Amino acid sequence: MEQRFEGRTALVTGSTSGIGAEVARALAAEGALVVVSGRRAELGAAVVAKIEAEGGRAVFVPADLSAGGAAVRELADATLAAVGGRLDILVNNAALLLQPRPTGEVDEETLDAAYAISVKSAFQLTGALVPAMAERGDGVVVNMGSISGSIGMGGSALYSMTKAAVHSLTKSWAAEYGPRGVRVNAVAPGPTATEGQADNAHLIAPLLATAPDRRMGRLEEVAAAVVFLAGDGATHIHGAILPVDGGLAAV
Incomplete structure (x- = not known):
């Protein structure tokens, strides 16, 4: 069976756990050589080991993106070195996990780190x-947005702000890079069953009760959307924010 990304390379930021890890696994399952990235080497090694056990190819490149500047440049350089100089797919997934809290209780350190x-x-x-x-006229960027980047949620102003910015960047980059052969889109998950959501079940339940399918999303459902947008079946899609939220934002 032909694999969609055979011979292609990908970087998934924040991919040592949760949605990012599942996206890395899904891209590798379709033949891509995937750069797994994050702060914790032991988690990164586990993701790479899982991908390899499933017959895929992956390498881990450590990065602390909260450091900005030089750290981001080092990740870019190390990624290109790991994949032989050509990157085909960039998935901007890294985000700071935030528990809901009132705006007045968000300290400046958290604000700066989230941004x-x-x-x-x-x-x-x-x-x-x-x-x-x-420059070569070919490539794909998939950003990880969120339902909270499009709708208001009490206690989520900081997270919503960052995801709204990601949605805006997606559209701006589509306008900037689309005419030169690079497609830029975003996936916007709703509540998804990740490790970090376990403590928020009581807050999420009332929200899910208003969604058409009445349940949390699964990691593989979000990853499938990323794979679709990165693939050749989405060649006429630019600047889209694809919701994977069980219809929550729609209603």
């Missing part, structure tokens, strides 16, 4: 890696 990881690193990494895609 640095979720917005600034995606901006800088795209600036470092995507011009080469545009």
